[in-house]
Amino acid sequence: MAEPVAPNPPESAPPAPVPPWERTRKAKAPARTPLSQEAIVEAALRILETDGYDALSMRRVAADLGTGAASLYAHVANKDELVKLALDRVFVDVSFPEPDPERWMEQVREMMRGTRKILQSHPGLARAMLGRVPMGPNGIHIIEGFMGLLRAGDLPDRVAAWAGDVIALYVVANVFEEDIRFSIHGEASQEDVEAWAGEMKGYIRSLPPEQFPNMLALADPMFETGGPDGRFEFGLDLMLRGLASHSRR
Amino acid sequence: MAEPVAPNPPESAPPAPVPPWERTRKAKAPARTPLSQEAIVEAALRILETDGYDALSMRRVAADLGTGAASLYAHVANKDELVKLALDRVFVDVSFPEPDPERWMEQVREMMRGTRKILQSHPGLARAMLGRVPMGPNGIHIIEGFMGLLRAGDLPDRVAAWAGDVIALYVVANVFEEDIRFSIHGEASQEDVEAWAGEMKGYIRSLPPEQFPNMLALADPMFETGGPDGRFEFGLDLMLRGLASHSRR
């Protein structure tokens, strides 16, 4: 009640010089940022892109916008909604082709590659996608396009619908795992990773052969990276082969 | 400095009755729990099992052990390590059969079912597994057994090694997604989930048919849950079918 901020400047009072705190307040007020939902979502995406999922906090978003966390809640219900909005927004960039029954498998491959690329470019989005069906205004078009490709494969309806789920989960999980591994190792260079792989291989080779025959036999391919996309492509191919065995064509 | 806890009771002072805070201190000291790493890990697992991942905090673990959070750090580097230890510990219960070339696919299925069950029974462990190769004392035996099953399928070495990775990722991601969905919805009953699915289906049916023909066609199977394991089994089967197409047999 007895705060330095005057609740109501009485007119009878003499026109005292404006105290400093008042001045800064007045100075800030005109430079009021609009602070729209769009701006908030964009700031969130920027943070996800540069600093990852764990760095995304309401305070951080607010700070990047030059305001306080409480102000965000006028435009966004809570953090979960913010994440969902950011998720949907990034899907603008996913493209999908006209389904071609002759090439549907390759088309699925290409679409998943594109999705993976986008998720990779915003580390943390993959984490946000897990457990959520991204049915925002943009996401729903992606899902429609994806389902179209699967339907072009002449699969039973249930197989097409569920396969969409499984494949999407695989892509997201792949990026997420990569993201985690990266953040654990902390900016490890390609050389570090190879050194670690070599160390691991050495450990496996030192295991008693009669107890670990299979690991010894597979030690080499286990730590063969296959390039940045090799393993991803392998898993995707595995599922597509499985899908092909369901095709009625 | 001027705390109520006496640093050195001067002998000249009269034998005043022991103040309550002193009493509790004295009473606790003799009943000093050993507080081993094992006990901490066990407490953590107990919490995961009963209250889920979100309930697992250092303070909670400490409270269950009748101590303070700081005490845990003498036995465990940080929360991440605690989770990793819990992860390896839980693998004691994963069993794997002697590889049988005639039944290897079914054996893989069973092993993955078992792994999933265990991960499900300790929500949060799945999250800890992502991005990590759980090569603890127990985990390494599991990996060996798994590789043995895959090798029984007469697959190229690279296929066997990478497939192990992909399948394991799928199982873990499946549980993790389930876990997140559960924690987002917050204790939703089976009825709630079905109501939500019905609502979603209604929304999809309300979409313009010329713009969303595929989603409309697949609306029913998309929201068919297939029971608690249906979709998991489907995805597992998809990958095994893909693997079968790699088998030289």
Added chain:
DNA sequence: TTCGGATGTAGAACGGTGTTCGTAGCCACT
């Protein structure tokens, strides 16, 4: 033109988190 109300802003606070610091006490070994 003036006055209210609606709306958006934001500081402070609540109850939580993981982790660190410093101190106190116990144990075992010289």
Added chain:
DNA sequence: AGTGGCTACGAACACCGTTCTACATCCGAA
């Protein structure tokens, strides 16, 4: 018997999401 090292743990630090509340500003009605 003394002492050094290990462990326990309260307090504190820096965060988190969210809410409360006071406060400016703007807009429309009188």
